[in-house]
Amino acid sequence: MAFKKMHSIVAVVGIVGASTLAWWLQSPKTDANTTAGPRPSGVEISQVKKITLRDDAEAVGSLRSSQNIMLRPEVAGRVLALGFADGARVRAGQVLVQMDDTLQRAEVQQSLAQMSIARANHKRNQELVAQNFIAQRSLDESAAALQVAEAQLGLSCARLDRMRLIAPFNGVVGIRSVNVGDYVKDGTDLINLENIASLYVDYRLPERYQTKVTPGQTIEVKLDPFPGRMFKAKVEAVDPLIDANGRSIGVRAVLANTAGEPVVSAANKGAVSAPAAPASAATSTKVTIPAPAQSPSRGSIQPSPQSLGCPPNLFDRTRTTAGGDQNGPLRPGMFARVTAVFAVKPNALVVPEEAIVPQGGKQFVIKAVDPAELPALAASAAASAPALPPDTKLVSQRVEVKLGLRRGGQVEIVEGLKEGDTVVVAGQQRLQKDGSALRVVELGRGAASPASAAASGSAVGASASIAAGAASDASSAASR
Template identity: 55%
Template sequence: MASKAVYSAIAFVGIAALSGVAWWYQSKPQGPKEIVGGNAQAASGSAAASAPPRIAGVEVGKVARITLQDDAQSVGSLRSRQSVMVRPEVAGRVKTLGFKDGAQVRKGQLLVQLDDTLQRAELSQAQAQLSIAEANFKRNQELVAQNFVAQRVLDESAANVQVVQVQLALAQARLGRMAIVAPFDGTVGLRAVNVGDYVKDGADLINLEDTGSMLLDFRLPERYQRKLRPGLVVELALDAFPGRAYKARIEAVDPLLDANGRSVGIRAVLPNNGGDQAGVGAGAPLRPGMFARVTAIFGVNDAALVVPEESLVPQGGKQFVVLVVPPSEVPSAANLPANTEWVSKRQEVKLGVRRQGKVEVTEGVSEGQTIVVAGQQRLQRDGTPVRIVELGRGPAAAASAPASAPVARSSGG
């Protein structure tokens, strides 16, 4: 136990001694540093002052002229020109079916006949009552002419004839409701009933679709509403028929905007001729419910000036591009060395349509001008010397002339 205390005291003294030596070594005054050739800091400053300014390396592209399509994309669904679910107005038992599943039917063709025995009996009763009422009226006319009865009796007979006529019309209407006919020409679907089934009023019997032409329903954001109008052409592609193109014309624009999505409903119409309108080849007829990818075309500019989207520099609510020009075009570059080949120049632009990484420029630049597409952050003022760099090529090869980035022709989409 005593030896442990001794060892602990020795360890404590040793640590304290080492700490003191370390403190003394760090706090002792340092000797003078050797300076060769005068003040080193001044020498480095003069060297930096005599060194040539560093030239910013940038990537460039060209203002190109392409065919640009102003359009908007959406998705929609095909619908029948007319579509109805046939339902009975009264309850009854199915007596006859006048169609086959998936068959073509004509307007007025009998689809479903319900058991009408009771209604026919009511009609016969009403017809008999009408015959009696008319005979009484005729007899009373003769009696009034001979002054055997009062005029009041004749008036009551005439009123009774009218009442029985209404009862006859009511019986005919009830009988007519037992026969369900096609309201228009079309194609029936798959029946949900069979002969002998008892159906209630409003039960689904068969769907009828008029697919001679198709409706296309889709929606677009509200910002496009000023460009939408009846007669405007829209293109659509169907997942069911890949590689085929179809065209439709806008028939109506919903005046009410959707308050949830702030979008406007649009309905277009296209023929259903069972083939490809673009001439790609014959195809199956279009069917209601198909999914469609829609492109609404607002206009086509065959000579639109475009720049890469990454070349834009927003500032103060405006849009700029940085041009690469000779020093002679920038007054602030007059004091640059004579061997300076290219300098920067900011130019405000007005923008139009954006498509696939390209932006239409309506004002500010002309075709063929060289613009900076990468490295604009290094060019804080006009007249800054630039060194043109191309990916995959050395700076020396690229610095001889501004590079022209290829701009693919695009039809929008």
């Protein structure tokens, strides 16, 4: 038993000795020929550069018509005629749906007859009062009767006018859901009318952008049906109400119904030399809408109420939209990818995000500078600090900076650096004070030299063999 215990102790001592030897072999050695001083820290560096930086935000939205309505009859009746073709362009004031107005026209004729009688009676009473044959009261009564007849005529004409559904603005009609002869109730959907000369882009942004969004700003719109095309719109209005559910604000921009502009990437910007691309794209994507056509099966539009003697309508229900092409390729309801551009900074100083070192609520970067640029380092070296290695070319300097925008892994530096400065992007945790010696390590390569790597590999192999031998001795002793 004592013999087995002795072998176990010998095995443990062997393992400890092997580990100590491996640690001694891997520990850095001080060259007697070199000057004493701190060992340079391996770091990765980058240059401060100027780029064009955009302050923008991305969102999704939908296209909507600048004007759109659903035509519905105000009274029940039978469809007498249709004044449009499906998908046709119509103009303001054009009669789209004519309801059966036989009864309403008869009422207008009756009102006209009653007004004619009332006007004749009033004229006769005026002559008799002038000759003192009747009292003034009879004249007043005839004047009131004439006013009642005129009001009755106006009411009859208004009922007749409601039997005609007219286009209130220029636009394109949709696909009808009724035919001539159908009986429809009041409020039934008959046909939609869309003004697509220009469209609205409705989207939402987080509430933190509310101070940046202002009317007149330009936004960039991309649509899935038109890959490689860019559309530009202008912000028209910002909703003053913030959505309490998503904490977002609603924004509406105006977009012209055009073919857009080709998107040219930075890689092939020089290779693109065909300015005719927009024209060809516009030709290929332009939609031809047939002109309105009349068909015998659609019935005939009745004459206007004014042709029967009705007074002109005091309330104009039409609003002509000046200009605009109703044949553009864009359509309401399209899914839009919006990029809201708030500002463009052509000469913004940027560094990689990895160079920022937050500390105590402040932001710092570590510059790699020449030792001669640090007077404090020279003074401390002359006093009591150990000298730097003789081949030291760069030392560390911690600098406080003020940050701006963050885009694509780059951070804008508003204050603290200038173009061409060198900053540390990796290895900052080993630089605890200014003046630390730096050794630049290239990206993708290790900091150790081939000789040190070979020594490390041999030390690891030696320690592994010693440990394996000690373990075998312990196992053989335990078996005995």
